[in-house]
Amino acid sequence: MSKGEPNANIAAYEQRIAALEAKLSALTATVEVGSTGGDREKWKDWAERYGLVIAWIVMILLLGIFKPDQMFAWNSYASMLGSNAMIVVLTLALIIPLTTGDFDLSVASVMGLSSMLIAVLNVKLGFPIAGAIIVALAVGAMVGLVNAFFILYFGVHSLIVTLGTGYFINGLILWVANSGTISGVSMGLVKAVILTRFLGIPIGFYYALILTGVIWYVFQHTSMGRRLLFVGRGREVARLSGVNVNKVRTGALVAASTMAAFAGVLYTGMRGAADPSSALAFLLPAFAAAFLGSTAIYPGRFNAPGAFVAVFFLSTGIMGLNFLGVDSFVQNLFYGGGLVIAVSISQLIRGRKPMD
Amino acid sequence: MSLTSGTKGAAPNGGCALEIEHLSKRFGGAIALNDVSLSVRRGEVHGLLGSNGSGKSTLIKVLAGFHAPEPGAEVRLYGQPVPLPIPGVQVRALGLAFVHQHLGLIPSLSVSENLFLGQLATGQDWGINWRAIHDRAARIFERFNLALDPRAEVGRLSAVQQALLAIVRAYEDLRHASEDHGDRPGVLVLDEPTPFLPRAGVEQLFQLVRQCIDTGASVIFVSHDVDEVREITDRATILRDGQLIDTVETAQTDHDAFVERIIGRSMDIYAGAAKPMPTKGPCVAVKGLSAPGVGPVALDIGQGEILGLTGLIGSGFDNVPSLLYGAHKGTQGQMSIEGQALDLSTLTPEDALAQKITYLPADRLGQAGVGSLSVGDNVALPIYEKLRSKLGLTNRQIEIHAQILGGEAGVKPNVPALPLSALSGGNAQKALIAKWLQTNPRLLLLDEPTQGVDVGARQQIWDALDKTADSGAAILLASTDYEQLAQICHRVLIFAQGQIVAELTGAELTKDTIAERCYRSMPTLA
Numbered sequence: 060m061s062k063g064e065p066n067a068n069i070a071a072y073e074q075r076i077a078a079l080e081a082k083l084s085a086l087t088a089t090v091e092v093g094s095t096g097g098d099r100e101k102w103k104d105w106a107e108r109y110g111l112v113i114a115w116i117v118m119i120l121l122l123g124i125f126k127p128d129q130m131f132a133w134n135s136y137a138s139m140l141g142s143n144a145m146i147v148v149l150t151l152a153l154i155i156p157l158t159t160g161d162f163d164l165s166v167a168s169v170m171g172l173s174s175m176l177i178a179v180l181n182v183k184l185g186f187p188i189a190g191a192i193i194v195a196l197a198v199g200a201m202v203g204l205v206n207a208f209f210i211l212y213f214g215v216h217s218l219i220v221t222l223g224t225g226y227f228i229n230g231l232i233l234w235v236a237n238s239g240t241i242s243g244v245s246m247g248l249v250k251a252v253i254l255t256r257f258l259g260i261p262i263g264f265y266y267a268l269i270l271t272g273v274i275w276y277v278f279q280h281t282s283m284g285r286r287l288l289f290v291g292r293g294r295e296v297a298r299l300s301g302v303n304v305n306k307v308r309t310g311a312l313v314a315a316s317t318m319a320a321f322a323g324v325l326y327t328g329m330r331g332a333a334d335p336s337s338a339l340a341f342l343l344p345a346f347a348a349a350f351l352g353s354t355a356i357y358p359g360r361f362n363a364p365g366a367f368v369a370v371f372f373l374s375t376g377i378m379g380l381n382f383l384g385v386d387s388f389v390q391n392l393f394y395g396g397g398l399v400i401a402v403s404i405s406q407l408i409r410g411r412k413p414m415d
Numbered sequence: 416m417s418l419t420s421g422t423k424g425a426a427p428n429g430g431c432a433l434e435i436e437h438l439s440k441r442f443g444g445a446i447a448l449n450d451v452s453l454s455v456r457r458g459e460v461h462g463l464l465g466s467n468g469s470g471k472s473t474l475i476k477v478l479a480g481f482h483a484p485e486p487g488a489e490v491r492l493y494g495q496p497v498p499l500p501i502p503g504v505q506v507r508a509l510g511l512a513f514v515h516q517h518l519g520l521i522p523s524l525s526v527s528e529n530l531f532l533g534q535l536a537t538g539q540d541w542g543i544n545w546r547a548i549h550d551r552a553a554r555i556f557e558r559f560n561l562a563l564d565p566r567a568e569v570g571r572l573s574a575v576q577q578a579l580l581a582i583v584r585a586y587e588d589l590r591h592a593s594e595d596h597g598d599r600p601g602v603l604v605l606d607e608p609t610p611f612l613p614r615a616g617v618e619q620l621f622q623l624v625r626q627c628i629d630t631g632a633s634v635i636f637v638s639h640d641v642d643e644v645r646e647i648t649d650r651a652t653i654l655r656d657g658q659l660i661d662t663v664e665t666a667q668t669d670h671d672a673f674v675e676r677i678i679g680r681s682m683d684i685y686a687g688a689a690k691p692m693p694t695k696g697p698c699v700a701v702k703g704l705s706a707p708g709v710g711p712v713a714l715d716i717g718q719g720e721i722l723g724l725t726g727l728i729g730s731g732f733d734n735v736p737s738l739l740y741g742a743h744k745g746t747q748g749q750m751s752i753e754g755q756a757l758d759l760s761t762l763t764p765e766d767a768l769a770q771k772i773t774y775l776p777a778d779r780l781g782q783a784g785v786g787s788l789s790v791g792d793n794v795a796l797p798i799y800e801k802l803r804s805k806l807g808l809t810n811r812q813i814e815i816h817a818q819i820l821g822g823e824a825g826v827k828p829n830v831p832a833l834p835l836s837a838l839s840g841g842n843a844q845k846a847l848i849a850k851w852l853q854t855n856p857r858l859l860l861l862d863e864p865t866q867g868v869d870v871g872a873r874q875q876i877w878d879a880l881d882k883t884a885d886s887g888a889a890i891l892l893a894s895t896d897y898e899q900l901a902q903i904c905h906r907v908l909i910f911a912q913g914q915i916v917a918e919l920t921g922a923e924l925t926k927d928t929i930a931e932r933c934y935r936s937m938p939t940l941a
Binding site for chain 1: 764766769774781782783785787788792799804806827
């Protein structure tokens with residue numbers, strides 16, 4: 060073999076490689092421009108993020124055409140914002156395990172249990188209200204541990220475990236309550252949730268707002284929050300990258316139950332009473348808001364600001380329809396339909412891949 | 416050397432069950448099969464041999480209807496032309512049945528349900544008579560002298576029993592399909608059924624194969640195991656780099672002649688890189704490593720050394736990196752890294768990372784990275800803590816960091832906000848290697864790091880590994896790409912049946928020698 064020929068060949072190849080590299084870097088540059096600039100892309104991105112907020116405003120305007128007096132009155136919104144605070148908290152509780160890939164169907168039951176415990180301890184057994192709240196939160200955390208134990212130790216699917224524990228807790232509530240409503244909870248709690256107002260809105264709303272901010276910060280700006288996402292999207296990837304997957308999932312379930320118990324605290328404060336069954340009706344609204352929220356603000360992820368907007372989007376719609384004189388069954392239509400439509404939209408965003 | 420030697424001289428038809436002529440297949444620019452012609456006779460066991468990338472699995476996939484061949488090919492079954500591309504759903508009715516390595520059994524169903532799966536799944540029947548079905552299954556097993564309980568759950572059967580069941584099922588499907596034309600008993604394709612079976616099981620499987628051909632059916636036996644092919648086949652075809660090298664009469668071909676045809680004589684320009692061993696001293700020592708299918712194995716890696724592990728499929732070498740990372744329960748053994756002792760039975764990935772041991776799995780989007788999350792997040796996962804500022808972690812910090820790393824690693828396009836799944840295999844792999852290299856590992860464990868990676872990216876990955884080794888890290892690389900091993904490794908260990916059977920260094924470290932040792936490794940233990 061002669062030596063000159065391969066050298067010439069190599070030189071020719073190098074030239075071609077250099078030309079291709081130049082082409083590639085030009086292409087890379089366009090892609091980079093496309094992802095950071097690019098008017099259409101940017102607009103599409105923006106529409107996806109704020110679509111729900113825009114839909115909310117459009118809905119208010121539409122309903123306002125028919126009932127301007129009520130739809131454009133600050134008072135309607137102030138009471139609506141206040142009375143949905145516990146749904147916001149419940150939804151936030153839900154999105155933590157949803158992010159790590161676990162369903163928690165027991166949150167509404169925990170909320171009911173916490174509400175009933177506070178009433179029983181405070182009214183029947185004469186506990187100071189602060190003590191009763193602490194016990195309720197601790198019991199909530201324990202439910203989370205029990206859920207985590209069955210899900211992780213026995214490897215049972217979270218849907219089954221929490222369906223079971225939720226139903227079990229419903230039984231506990233009836234037992235503790237002696238099947239009746241307990242009223243007369245300390246005015247201190249009622250004052251701290253609903254009677255104190257800021258800008259006309261009951262203070263309970265601000266608790267929910269602060270919690271939304273905290274969850275947003277944890278999800279978006281801490282390494283723990285990012286790891287939650289890895290655990291949910293790729294358990295094996297997270298495990299092989301040194302994340303203690305079981306610890307993270309346990310933490311998420313405990314946090315969810317504790318926050319659900321806090322939702323129960325707000326619920327009790329809002330009414331000054333507790334009943335055995337009404338809290339259970341909040342499970343579906345929370346799920347609907349969690350999934351609808353995952354299509355907004357940070358599309359494709361369960362996120363706190365999205366959940367916050369989704370709760371008030373749904374409750375504004377219900378409030379408006381109530382003003383129009385539609386019966387109370389509209390609530391079920393709205394939440395049930397909202398859940399299915401929200402999940403369908405998020406599937407579209409994900410490109411119709413099956414859900415994990 | 417003739418490319419299509421072999422069967423041209425055979426009788427025009429009469430004896431042939433399956434004839435393939437001028438079959439080619441390209442994937443993009445790469446040619447996977449180049450004008451292959453071969454024929455399988457009636458009542459013959461025909462071996463199909465070749466190493467990784469030789470084209471044997473492409474050939475099988477064309478026959479199964481997964482791939483469309485290039486125009487100009489012709490396939491005939493018992494003299495009748497088969498439409499191309501082969502219609503996958505009708506392939507059985509045509510007289511071809513396949514048993515793939517994964518067998519295609521449903522573990523949670525009973526033996527009978529699996530055996531008659533095709534009929535149960537597609538039949539229109541409102542009253543299944545289970546007793547009759549179990550009786551039918553029992554009669555079939557009796558005919559083959561198999562002790563299988565039709566009511567048993569398939570998941571509880573041994574690996575051998577499952578393989579036998581899959582073969583019986585394929586054979587019965589063929590028999591069912593050819594009921595109205597008994598002169599065309601069909602061709603059974605067994606695609607690497609043996610690597611995970613014990614020796615006694617292979618014997619049983621061969622008996623079953625012989626029973627099948629006694630009834631006039633033909634069998635194509637795909638394998639890389641020369642001894643098994645020599646034992647069971649009448650003739651064998653050897654493929655290499657997409658070319659048909661030869662079709663030989665098994666009885667007249669000895670072991671070495673087979674190995675020579677499989678490996679070929681060096682046609683490539685790569686000599687061994689013959690890298691001098693680094694002399695920085697030992698870094699990692701592993702003693703008594705054992706796990707299902709592996710060991711006990713002892714090995715050590717020097718500082719700055721790239722140690723390759725290889726072997727044939729089923730030899731266990733590919734499990735070693737994840738075992739040393741503590742990724743599996745039930746591992747036994749000790750490892751010491753720079754004098755620190757670690758117990759492999761209690762090691763977890765967390766502990767391993769704390770010791771600066773990192774592991775890059777072969778399953779890129781299943782174990783190494785999350786496709787739906789951004790490249791930036793994937794890269795930053797191990798070092799989130801270091802990236803946070805007073806106000807916390809932001810996307811901007813993550814993306815700036817990933818952009819710098821991506822630039823160094825040559826990731827294209829270098830846009831950290833893109834989801835990982837948007838990158839090509841090679842670029843995703845560059846990013847994932849950068850993810851671990853940024854942690855300055857003392858021991859880097861890699862499993863098939865360049866699988867599905869294009870040539871240019873491959874070179875960049877090799878350069879990155881060389882640089883890492885030069886800085887004093889120890890690298891363990893499991894791969895079946897002999898060329899890659901020869902180029903990048905200082906030393907290569909060859910595995911067979913979970914044990915180290917050979918060690919190659921220096922001038923011995925060539926693609927050919929590695930391949931030869933892999934294929935010769937079988938008889939040394941048998």
